[in-house]
Structure formats: C-alpha cells, structure tokens
Amino acid sequence: MKLFIISGRSGSGKSTVLRALEDNAYQCIDNLPVTLLHSLVEENLNRAGAAPTQLAVCIDARSQAIQTFPEILQSLPLAKKDRRVVYLDAKSPTLVKRFSETRRRHPLTSNKIDLRQAIDMEAQVLATIADLADLTLDTTQLTTQQLAAHFVDRVLDHGSHNINLLFRSFGFKYGVPVDADFVFDLRCLPNPHWDQALRSLSGLDRPVQEYLQNQPMVNEMFEDITNILARWVPRFEANSRVYMTVAIGCTGGQHRSVYMAQRLAEHLTDDYDNVLVRHRELNRR
Secondary structure, three states: OEEEEEEEOOOOOHHHHHHHHHHOOOEEEOOOOHHHHHHHHHHHHOOOOOOOOEEEEEOOOOOOOHHHHHHHHHHOOOOHHHEEEEEEEOOHHHHHHHHHHHOOOOOOOOOOOOHHHHHHHHHHHOHHHHOOOOEEEEOOOOOHHHHHHHHHHHOOOOOOOOOEEEEEEEEHHHOOOOOOOEEEEOOOOOOHHHOOOOOOOOOOOHHHHHHHHOOHHHHHHHHHHHHHHHHHHHHHHHOOOOEEEEEEEEOOOOOHHHHHHHHHHHHHOOOOOEEEEEEHHHHHO
16 A cells, blocks of 8 residues: 655645545545544555555645544554655745735634734644655746656656666855755855856856866766765665655756756666756756
8 A cells, every 4th residue: 555645734735636646546535634544544455355555645734633644654554664754845925925825814814813814823733744754845936837747756666676866056145945855065166157158058058068077076066976875875774765856956046957967867767767857057048
C-alpha cells in the first residue's frame, strides 16, 4: 500500500495535487480528520484479496486534534518508504492575492480574524505536520498546471528506489527557495551580466556556457560542489531520505546559477535515476 498525506496552507495548491494523484489512480480523500487516519489505513490493509491500494488524503487546518498528528503518523502500520508527507506552501502575500482573486473565504477567517491573520495563524496550526514533511513544495511562482506537472515529475514513484534529486537555480534578490536542503552561493564567480553581448542570454545559451567554462573559478566551484554531493547525498539516502533539493543561487538567477544547476544535473544523471533541474527565475523573463 502507498499512502500520500497532503497538507499545507489554504491556497497553496492542495486540491491541484489531489487531482494529480487521482489522475494517477490514487484514491483521494479531502479534509480527512487526523483521528480517522489510522483506522482508514488499517481498513485498506485488511481488505481481503484486494490489490495494494494507492491512497492519498488531505489534512488541513480545520482538522480537530491536529496536534496528535506526530503520534498517529508514527503508529501507522506502514513502512516509512510506503508513506509520504508532502507539505505545500507559498509566501503569505501570494496566498492573500490568490484568495482575493478567487473571492473564496479562508476557513479560519471570522468577524475578528481577517485574511492575513488567518493565513499566518494557519501556519502555526499546521506546524506539527510541516515539521514532519518528507518534502515541502513552494508553489509561490507555480500555476496550477505547472504545480500538477511538477508534482508528478518530482514526487510520484515511477519504480525507482533511489533518492530524487532536484537542482533548482534561483536569484538571491528574489529569496532562497524554502524547500532547499543544500544552498550554494555562486555570487563570487565572474558574472556574464557585465558582458553586453551576454546580458540578455541565460545559462542555457551556448555563448554563456562557453564564457563560464573558461573561468577557472567556475570549474573549481563545480568540482567542490560535486565532491560535497558525492560524500553526503549517499549518507542522506542511507538514512531513508527520498527527496533532496539542491539550490544553486547567483544574483539574478539568469546566468551562473542556471549554468551550474544544469551542469550538475547532467553530471549526476548517470549516478541517480531521478534527477530533475528547474530554473526558477527564467519564468520571470
């Protein structure tokens, strides 16, 4: 049996993820009370003659006794590899904007609690789940279609038991990705931005790649990062880690970080079955 437990603040994309799971043959239950989780799993395990069940449940801030989630999760009669907790989140201003655009009512608002207060309160209520998440997804810059595609690519098990590595380039001027496990700062490296002929290009373009490949410091940084990952990723994997995000940052997230994330992903593709690369700031262009 495979179980996904989906949680996160309202407006972060939980319904989108549930639909993606449903499209991939998972039985989905929205707004499940925490107290029913154990009995639901046992019931599915005890179904006589039934094929292994693919089950996904969504637990949100409306659930009673949510503070008991750690104990209930620990008591589930499933191996850790067969259950995954995925927590969705987005920056608070983005959540406010999404609610304003859809004109939906936040479940925690009242006559005394406005939208922004409710969003902040929700983070506190869900902290016990967020702390136990196997993977946290930042949906701030994702459309519903992008989120669904990203979730399927990143999270759903396609038969490999190796760790899932995601290399994400980003610009420090826009903030560090919240789901980062490793963060590498490339701002000390030579910057193609100052070459007028390269300024409008990105790290995916050949002229920028050739410029950076010819910089000794860039190659030293690449070797140092690969050595760190070669030493530590297997140790995380041996500790049952399934998802890992390696964030590669430069100032604007257009040249150096894009080039390095792409190069690292290509370098490790032969060592790991599940290697993805995403360039966060290229969507801004």
